[in-house]
Amino acid sequence: MLTLADLGVLRGIHQDDEGTIVVAITPTYSGCPAMATMRADLQSRLARAGFDRVEVRTVLSPPWSTDWISEQGKRKLAEHGISPPRPAQHRAGGPVPLTLTPAPRVICCPLCGSTDTERTSEFGATACKSLHRCRSCGEPFDHVKEI
Numbered sequence: 001m002l003t004l005a006d007l008g009v010l011r012g013i014h015q016d017d018e019g020t021i022v023v024a025i026t027p028t029y030s031g032c033p034a035m036a037t038m039r040a041d042l043q044s045r046l047a048r049a050g051f052d053r054v055e056v057r058t059v060l061s062p063p064w065s066t067d068w069i070s071e072q073g074k075r076k077l078a079e080h081g082i083s084p085p086r087p088a089q090h091r092a093g094g095p096v097p098l099t100l101t102p103a104p105r106v107i108c109c110p111l112c113g114s115t116d117t118e119r120t121s122e123f124g125a126t127a128c129k130s131l132h133r134c135r136s137c138g139e140p141f142d143h144v145k146e147i
């Protein structure tokens with residue numbers, strides 16, 4: 001449902017002097033198992049479109065953030081019952097304060113819009129999502145965690 005552009009994974013694409021299509025992508029989470037699939041999909045789709053010389057480059061800096069998910073991507077997530085990430089809290093560097101308890105977060109139910117929700121698990125079907133339940137409509141839902 002989301003394109004690589006929606007996800008903010010697609011950083012750039014150009015054709016070099018030898019005619020090779022060079023695609024730059026930034027991984028979402030380190031160790032995200034979907035990256036190999038994304039890379040293979042890019043190569044097969046471009047090959048189908050007639051571009052047989054394709055190079056997919058991984059760009060690690062700056063690191064990907066959920067802030068790179070487009071507004072259209074966030075809307076598609078919500079339309080599919082997944083709570084989109086809120087703006088991530090970025091630090092300008094320096095020490096990273098650690099806490100033993102998670103910061104309280106208000107997560108809206110993507111199904112009814114209620115803020116009366118609770119987290120049932122820090123990890124959902126994938127490591128990048130947490131599991132929540134809406135106390136208003138009773139439905140469970142995933143939330144894409146902010147990074």
Ligand SMILES: [Zn+2]
Binds near residue numbers: 111135136138
């Ligand atoms: Zn609800």
